[in-house]
Amino acid sequence: MNSIIEKEKKLNQALSELKNLDLSSPDLKNNIDNLSSQKTQLEIEKSQLEYKYKSLLEEHTNLTKKIEEIQNKEKLEQKKQIEFSEKIDELNQETDTLLEEIDKWQM
Template sequence: MNSLDEKEKKLTSALEKLKNIKIDDANENELVSELKNKKKQLEIEKTELEEKYQNLQKEHEQLSQKLSDFEKKDLDKKSRHQEFSEKIDELNQETDTLLEEIDKWQM
């Protein structure tokens, strides 16, 4: 009988352990499920952020191109302004020379 009582106690103990394992497994399944949901959410957020990054890169390229165009236009404008100033200086010199010649002839 003693051996039957011991076997019964061992079986009862084993059943208790199995019950605990099942409970733990259920908790782990819930945790795994929760982690999977969080992973999916993070993947969605990652995809959205990657799309935003792509859009920002395109916008940056466009703005860089516009800035480059403005700089070229500004440089061209400055160059034309410089040429115009040089022409005016040349004309002023020619005018001075002509005025000197006129003064010489009038004397």
């Protein structure tokens, strides 16, 4: 309960200080103008960074797709090579069998 009363006192004190603030001070006006221009500059930079981020994100997505395509092509190529090797093995076995048959007939 005590902390609520203390917070209320601090809030009232801050409000009274804000009421007593002289906004016509040239230094204060210059500071506000400077802060405003800095805010504008930061907003411009933020927008540029967001644009660059979106561009990089798109590029990343495109590169990821290309990598997946390349990996799929590699897998397909490996599969074809395995199938080709199996066919060669089959042909070798058939050739061996035929040679054995020829040898039998020649004897």
